[in-house]
Amino acid sequence: xxxxxxxxxxxxxxxxxxxxxxxxxxxxxxxxxxxxxxxxxxxxxxxxxxxxxxxxxxxxxxxxxxxxxxxxxxxxxxxxxxxxxxxxxxxxxxxxxxxxxxxxxxxxxxxxxxxxxxxxxxxxxxxxxxxxxxxxxxxxxxxxxxxxxxxxxxxxxxxxxxxxxxxxxxxxxxxxxxxxxxxxxxxxxxxxxxxxxxxxxxxxxxxxxxxxxxxxxxxxxxxxxxxxxxxxxxxxxxxxxxxxxxxxxxxxxxxxxxxxxxxxxxxxxxxxxxxxxxxxxxxxxxxxxxxxxxxxxxxxxxxxxxxxxxxxxxxxxx
Amino acid sequence: xxxxxxxxxxxxxxxxxxxxxxxxxxxxxxxxxxxxxxxxxxxxxxxxxxxxxxxxxxxxxxxxxxxxxxxxxxxxxxxxxxxxxxxxxxxxxxxxxxxxxxxxxxxxxxxxxxxxxxxxxxxxxxxxxxxxxxxxxxxxxxxxxxxxxxxxxxxxxxxxxxxxxxxxxxxxxxxxxxxxxxxxxxxxxxxxxxxxxxxxxxxxxxxxxxxxxxxxxxxxxxxxxxxxxxxxxxxxxxxxxxxxxxxxxxxxxxxxxxxxxxxxxxxxxxxxxxxxxxxxxxxxxxxxxxxxxxxxxxxxxxxxxxxxxxxxxxxxxxxxxxxxxxxxxxxxxxxxxxxxxxxxxxxxxxxxxxxxxxxxxxxxx
Numbered sequence: 135x136x137x138x139x140x141x142x143x144x145x146x147x148x149x150x151x152x153x154x155x156x157x158x159x160x161x162x163x164x165x166x167x168x169x170x171x172x173x174x175x176x177x178x179x180x181x182x183x184x185x186x187x188x189x190x191x192x193x194x195x196x197x198x199x200x201x202x203x204x205x206x207x208x209x210x211x212x213x214x215x216x217x218x219x220x221x222x223x224x225x226x227x228x229x230x231x232x233x234x235x236x237x238x239x240x241x242x243x244x245x246x247x248x249x250x251x252x253x254x255x256x257x258x259x260x261x262x263x264x265x266x267x268x269x270x271x272x273x274x275x276x277x278x279x280x281x282x283x284x285x286x287x288x289x290x291x292x293x294x295x296x297x298x299x300x301x302x303x304x305x306x307x308x309x310x311x312x313x314x315x316x317x318x319x320x321x322x323x324x325x326x327x328x329x330x331x332x333x334x335x336x337x338x339x340x341x342x343x344x345x346x347x348x349x350x351x352x353x354x355x356x357x358x359x360x361x362x363x364x365x366x367x368x369x370x371x372x373x374x375x376x377x378x379x380x381x382x383x384x385x386x387x388x389x390x391x392x393x394x395x396x397x398x399x400x401x402x403x404x405x406x407x408x409x410x411x412x413x414x415x416x417x418x419x420x421x422x423x424x425x426x427x428x429x430x431x432x433x434x435x436x437x438x439x440x441x442x443x444x445x446x447x448x449x450x451x452x
Numbered sequence: 453x454x455x456x457x458x459x460x461x462x463x464x465x466x467x468x469x470x471x472x473x474x475x476x477x478x479x480x481x482x483x484x485x486x487x488x489x490x491x492x493x494x495x496x497x498x499x500x501x502x503x504x505x506x507x508x509x510x511x512x513x514x515x516x517x518x519x520x521x522x523x524x525x526x527x528x529x530x531x532x533x534x535x536x537x538x539x540x541x542x543x544x545x546x547x548x549x550x551x552x553x554x555x556x557x558x559x560x561x562x563x564x565x566x567x568x569x570x571x572x573x574x575x576x577x578x579x580x581x582x583x584x585x586x587x588x589x590x591x592x593x594x595x596x597x598x599x600x601x602x603x604x605x606x607x608x609x610x611x612x613x614x615x616x617x618x619x620x621x622x623x624x625x626x627x628x629x630x631x632x633x634x635x636x637x638x639x640x641x642x643x644x645x646x647x648x649x650x651x652x653x654x655x656x657x658x659x660x661x662x663x664x665x666x667x668x669x670x671x672x673x674x675x676x677x678x679x680x681x682x683x684x685x686x687x688x689x690x691x692x693x694x695x696x697x698x699x700x701x702x703x704x705x706x707x708x709x710x711x712x713x714x715x716x717x718x719x720x721x722x723x724x725x726x727x728x729x730x731x732x733x734x735x736x737x738x739x740x741x742x743x744x745x746x747x748x749x750x751x752x753x754x755x756x757x758x759x760x761x762x763x764x765x766x767x768x769x770x771x772x773x774x775x776x777x778x779x780x781x782x783x784x785x786x787x788x789x790x791x792x793x794x795x796x797x798x799x800x801x802x803x804x805x806x807x808x809x810x811x812x813x814x815x816x817x
């Protein structure tokens with residue numbers, strides 16, 4: 135494939151549609167990561183929760199022959215993990231990061247272990263006749279040029295993911311619950327002193343966070359792909375965390391960061407056709423995140439210094 | 453008759469003994485409890501759970517070759533356990549070891565394959581550059597954390613992926629023989645490999661080096677000013693600040709120094725185990741060091757024992773899978789259980805308080 139052909143492929147509606155598809159399993163856990171991060175409880179277990187949800191969804195959908203039952207079971211599994219994580223951290227005072235890492239190991243080992251026990255296969259769930267969540271077709275949208283092929287005919291979870299951006303933004307910034315959660319995250323002692331139940335709010339934030347990650351996991355195995363593969367989330371839970379920070383800990387920013395990660399991922403698979411090594415493109419989002427973190431911190435520090443200087447000037451009566 | 457002072461002294465001594473005893477008892481009871489949880493899971497899935505568990509628990513010492521595999525695996529884990537012990541002592545959650553391992557292996561490979569040097573110098577330069585690149589990479593999250601307040605956890609996770617992709621990039625496009633359909637390099641020249649110690653196994657010079665590294669890490673943490681500062685910063689940053697310990701510099705140094713054993717872990721895998729560069733050289737080994745450091749309570753002197761203990765489970769799991777058809781992933785469940793038991797502080801506090809109360813009563817009588 136020549137350069138111009140690749141360029142044309144990248145600018146095509148099919149490519150843009152694939153960006154949305156690839157972004158979805160990053161965006162959902164990223165929104166989850168955002169909710170818990172703003173509550174002051176970083177959720178390292180996103181990766182493991184996604185993986186567990188992907189696995190449980192496939193298994194239950196295969197046994198019930200209903201994708202929706204699979205999704206419900208995936209949500210239930212995510213909720214159980216969330217409560218376990220919250221209990222260990224909030225009641226037993228376990229370190230949240232190490233507990234999260236342990237949950238990831240638990241998910242990675244546990245899914246393969248059960249898969250092997252159920253099917254005798256350690257790689258994929260190909261032997262299980264699992265179901266897929268439906269794709270959505272809007273006949274009217276199809277008629278719209280360019281936008282139609284980009285936005286139409288996606289798995290229902292793709293729409294859910296982008297809908298969730300609005301839902302999460304609304305929850306966090308326009309409901310009392312969201313204001314309380316953010317207060318707890320900003321300064322837990324101050325929040326407690328005005329009567330907020332820090333522990334309960336953090337339980338709720340971790341629960342919501344994990345349910346969002348679980349949606350992303352269910353999409354991975356019942357939409358994005360049609361089966362479960364071992365370790366199929368492949369670090370998306372961590373990319374999601376990066377998207378939270380790169381997006382300035384805001385829903386809209388998080389969505390844009392997730393789209394950037396998605397675009398780089400989709401681009402990397404296109405560039406496989408050129409002689410550019412795909413690793414270069416795969417590195418871009420990560421390098422960008424590290425740089426964004428640094429720049430964001432520098433800007434914050436400069437702002438803090440300006441504020442201090444201004445207030446000291448005020449105090450000296452100038 | 454004992455004076456009040458002597459009684460007080462003996463009381464303190466007694467409490468100290470309990471504490472020391474608990475330091476050892478806690479990891480051991482944790483591992484035993486985790487093995488118990490693993491056995492319950494095995495009961496559910498295997499028709500012959502006892503056979504599976506005997507394979508897990510006796511497998512690594514059943515043949516000389518398996519014994520060799522165990523020691524080889526533990527050696528790599530010693531390096532990684534030391535890397536995590538150093539950053540964890542300073543309470544920095546940098547998980548960069550996985551990335552540093554890749555860069556260490558990469559640089560050792562470049563020196564081995566592309567820099568012909570005479571005799572033992574070849575190996576020394578290969579190992580030295582691996583340690584150097586590991587610590588240099590630690591500088592990035594170190595500066596970001598110490599001077600800009602960027603989360604070292606998030607930064608290190610990003611940098612891990614960058615290092616891994618970079619490793620793959622140079623391996624596939626530069627280091628492997630041109631046009632080769634496989635993803636590994638030619639074997640390293642013998643001047644750049646860690647010589648075998650015990651014939652018939654891959655146990656090599658890396659083992660004594662790792663033990664020397666253990667001693668050095670212990671001396672650094674417990675017998676040097678820098679190590680003292682590092683531990684104070686980890687235990688109580690505010691106190692460290694008022695005691696005049698340079699907080700930023702200490703955090704930075706912890707992350708840089710921790711890169712040395714992590715880089716050497718990569719060199720050990722490349723020059724000691726595989727004696728070439730292969731595509732998936734780590735398979736997540738970098739993260740396994742976390743469990744080793746936790747089991748050793750971040751004390752370098754205990755890291756070799758923790759590495760042996762943990763590696764025993766890893767190798768035993770593989771053998772169990774081959775001989776009893778119970779998935780080796782069971783070991784990952786056991787590993788996760790170990791972390792959970794070790795980190796659930798409150799769980800242990802209840803136990804400790806009970807023992808100490810008993811100790812007090814004993815003395816007061």
